[in-house]
Amino acid sequence: MNKKHPNRKQPTLSDIAASVGVTPMTVSRVINESGYVSDETREKVLLAAKEMNYRRNGLARALKRQSTETVGLVLGDISNPYSTELARAVRETLFNRGFSLFICISEHSAKEDVVAFESLADHSVDGIIVATRSNEGGDEYLRGIVESNIPVVVIGRDFQHEEVDFVSPDNFKGGFEATQHLIDLGHKRIAFVGANLKGGSSLKRLQGYLKALTEHEIEIDERLITGRNEDVSEIPGYSTEEIGFEGMKRLLSLPNPPTALFARNDFTAIGAMSAIKEAGLSIPEDIAIVGFDDVSLALRTSPPLTTVRQPMRLEGQLAAEMLVERIESKERLPRRERILNCELIVRESTGLRKRQ
Amino acid sequence: MNKKHPNRKQPTLSDIAASVGVTPMTVSRVINESGYVSDETREKVLLAAKEMNYRRNGLARALKRQSTETVGLVLGDISNPYSTELARAVRETLFNRGFSLFICISEHSAKEDVVAFESLADHSVDGIIVATRSNEGGDEYLRGIVESNIPVVVIGRDFQHEEVDFVSPDNFKGGFEATQHLIDLGHKRIAFVGANLKGGSSLKRLQGYLKALTEHEIEIDERLITGRNEDVSEIPGYSTEEIGFEGMKRLLSLPNPPTALFARNDFTAIGAMSAIKEAGLSIPEDIAIVGFDDVSLALRTSPPLTTVRQPMRLEGQLAAEMLVERIESKERLPRRERILNCELIVRESTGLRKRQ
């Protein structure tokens, strides 16, 4: 709909009403199937509506009704299968509850976070689910949104507010268990690939890694923790395979390279695997690898990737359900937190070798 | 925004106006930075707005202005990197032109296509880009949308309308060249994985494959064309790796298996590679393989995947630009079509072996 196309203006309720010879109200009743309308009138109205190609104006309707039955989801890196699985679960859950979903991409930048929030707020969505990484500008704007009574749920974003629900996988524990697994296999020189100073979830995974090392009295070697120096949150659409590939190459060039690797996510792991193979080394004989997420591809790498399975669908579902509750509740709800368990999935990239 | 939360109602222009002692119009001028307002008044208004946590009502604004500066993008399978690259290019282009982007997922089902169109139309987006596969119900609804003067551009969707622009990669030629490449390498038994009866683009790729075989007088063996029997367009979120994996397994069990494979897309190819390795065969020695798309991962498979590069970003950019033109044009524009060339990227999965 745009005023720039005036040649054939959109018909309104009044137009139909005029053409049939009734009032707009009667037409409204027909269109919304509410209230009493004689069959005769209804037919005439429906016919006219079809003929004039009538389409209701959702803006006017929502303005009056004070609700849009629409929810917004803000994603950072849409290329990540984690985001997409999440989105699908959110959409499905919302759909079953009668809500539509609009997805906005923020490309992991604070400025674009704000733009996304703004455009969703502008469209008066009934609620917002935020799955981007925390950042100052975004947090501030988000706070304003919450204060103006738009229900918000965050997924994996470090954002504290007494009226905002929080859903997250247990990244810390996941990182701990991944590292623990490698330690159990006898590894001492365990690297971490994909660190970056900012950002919540990857940091927690890193913390879990550090905790596991400390607990087993393995000295932490900072050269084994690799990532980007730049602020990754400002690089739009960076490739995580690339991070894994380059990080691994750097690790392999160390005088005393690692024998095992924990990657921040599966795609980083895949990039690292590629670097290892390119160097003529074997997995897991020379270097064992653990990823994070368990994307469907992890089953198809060679060797299949040991990884920490994150309940992405559950995260999306829970977030959507909590949001709907908030939307439908007449009272204010206190903050609820759901930290979901992850599960270590052991495959061949850490030692179990079925064949070959 | 929801009427169910009445405890703290949103302040409006009038509320601010009342509190400052001016008219709503003056406040509007301050908020929109339009027209003359004395510095003194402006300051008072801005202060009050901040204090009351004012947020403009986008619905009312759009209703009055008859435009939302928002565009909708309907995607089928959001898990496909092709879709995500497309979305990012679309978003970026639109952003530079002052539009926001809302993405809807239709999960490849006709019914959900319609739901997506409907909710976008309900929010009065200024235009819609459709990148889902063609289907009867969706096409019909889409036609209605176009008739009611909402600008539409389709990407790779077989939808004919004199006022709808069309952008697509040259799937036919891409499929032809991929197959041609395998034929040039001496292959005669070339399989196709990922066929499905419905759907536009994969069909074109298949047609290109058939054409290449025919042109070289290679007999077409229908057992070498594999896919799903079910209507894939009704399977929400099916995994393409899975299709490749299972399709390849079926092909390997043939009395006379193929020596080469053209996969409908890179993920299908990756699934097929996994099946080939699991059978203890080598790529490309036993079976050569070509994918389609050139997702970033194609570089990191082992061996790296030969594939047909599709200009995903360009597709998104062009579609967005065409849509904006339509939105901003005062006249009706005739249909424009852009078929974009693809490029065969030869890597090691079809023969070039650098090491090992």
Add this chain to the structure above:
DNA sequence: TTGTAGGCGTTATCAA
């Protein structure tokens, strides 16, 4: 069964 009145929150336009 249908109609009337008024307002949702904003802004275009004209007037002061």
Add this chain to the structure above:
DNA sequence: TTGATAACGCCTACAA
């Protein structure tokens, strides 16, 4: 520089 008025298209509430 500010205000009054009307309208965007629809719907709730009440009246006939």
